[in-house]
Amino acid sequence: EAGVTQFPSHSVIEKGQTVTLRCDPISGHDNLYWYRRVMGKEIKFLLHFVKESKQDESGMPNNRFLAERTGGTYSTLKVQPAELEDSGVYFCASNYGQGRAFFGQGTRLTVV
Amino acid sequence: AQSVTQPDIHITVSEGASLELRCNYSYGATPYLFWYVQSPGQGLQLLLKYFSGDTLVQGIKGFEAEFKRSQSSFNLRKPSVHWSDAAEYFCALANQAGTALIFGKGTTLSVSS
Numbered sequence: 001e002a003g004v005t006q007f008p009s010h011s012v013i014e015k016g017q018t019v020t021l022r023c024d025p026i027s028g029h030d031n032l033y034w035y036r037r038v039m040g041k042e043i044k045f046l047l048h049f050v051k052e053s054k055q056d057e058s059g060m061p062n063n064r065f066l067a068e069r070t071g072g073t074y075s076t077l078k079v080q081p082a083e084l085e086d087s088g089v090y091f092c093a094s095n096y097g098q099g100r101a102f103f104g105q106g107t108r109l110t111v112v
Numbered sequence: 113a114q115s116v117t118q119p120d121i122h123i124t125v126s127e128g129a130s131l132e133l134r135c136n137y138s139y140g141a142t143p144y145l146f147w148y149v150q151s152p153g154q155g156l157q158l159l160l161k162y163f164s165g166d167t168l169v170q171g172i173k174g175f176e177a178e179f180k181r182s183q184s185s186f187n188l189r190k191p192s193v194h195w196s197d198a199a200e201y202f203c204a205l206a207n208q209a210g211t212a213l214i215f216g217k218g219t220t221l222s223v224s225s
Contacts, residue, residue, distance in 0.1 A: 041217065045214070048212055098208075
């Protein structure tokens with residue numbers, strides 16, 4: 001079975017630009033999570049979707065970040081406008097019910 | 113507040129030697145505990161998890177971890193390290209299964225020949 005897939009694997013953008021990250025969860029997984037790891041720090045939770053609904057978005061840093069999961073399948077995370085401190089690795093994970101979470105390989109975002 | 117502490121940022125172990133990675137947690141009750149590994153260019157892979165029951169948990173790749181409530185610890189161990197074990201290891205907790213994880217900062221393991 002295909003795993004969790006994230007696009008792109010790397011992105012370098014200038015401060016003030018917009019970037020959209022995509023996550024394709026494992027088919028049938030109703031839970032989808034976004035996490036972020038800033039260099040030197042721990043991996044931090046951003047938000048949690050159950051199907052197309054936001055279950056918990058307490059980790060979203062500010063309103064420059066917008067996550068969507070239309071139709072309860074893939075999810076996008078848009079950063080607009082990007083700031084230098086947004087640089088890091090963005091992970092997506094999915095699971096079904098209370099089952100184990102599967103992680104994608106991450107998107108490395110660099111804002112210059 | 114819930115938190116996970118991995119005291120060691122970087123550890124180097126000789127191939128064939130034993131390994132112990134430390135993890136301490138702060139949580140009001142018994143949390144769900146996990147160890148993940150990330151190899152270069154790969155996603156996070158679950159090594160093992162503890163929910164309840166036997167406090168010694170067996171995982172994949174020959175790893176095990178022991179939950180010690182009195183010490184608020186969940187240390188990861190392996191009796192004999194292989195060069196392919198070189199990676200970054202993360203301890204994490206959740207307040208229930210299927211919910212968001214709280215991670216430690218990770219421990220990078222290097223294996224010397």
